[in-house]
Amino acid sequence: MADVLDELPEAGEGKRGVDGHLGYLLRQAAHAHRQRVEQRLSGLSLTLPQFSALTMLDAYPGHSGADLARLALVTPQTMSVIVANLLKAGLVERTPHPIHGRIQTITLTETGAVMLGAAKQCVYALEAEMLTDLAPEVRAAIRQWLTRIARPEAG
Secondary structure, eight states: OOOGGGGOOOTTSGGGTTTSOHHHHHHHHHHHHHHHHHHHHGGGTOOHHHHHHHHHHHHSOSBOHHHHHHHHTSOHHHHHHHHHHHHHTTSEEEEEOSSOTTOEEEEEOHHHHHHHHHHHHHHHHHHHHHHTTSOHHHHHHHHHHHHHHHSGGGO
């Protein structure tokens, strides 16, 4: 009898391929993407969740940790750890909210902006490689589809 582990399909084969369940395929693709991004960012000593947090802070500056958690798709507890590590690295800073005294807003430091620029080069190069053999209209359709299924009214 063959070893059961020898019978497992590779990613992209069998039910892990085009005949697979859509939810599983999305999760499989997200996992593969995360591994590739983590590898690209490892030279910068930055993780994908940290990159996401910095990217969201750049796009939407001055938000609280709770807001940032929602934007970066992590729990507030996880974001608290991410922000603590980014603070230690000097990539972000906290300041009291101008109206709500108990809330602290988080912004990128100059060092954080430079780090984000370097990280974006790594991640965007990977994304360009992923899309290299797809026509522009296919790329646009993929982005539209992913955006549509992420909206609350899609379910």
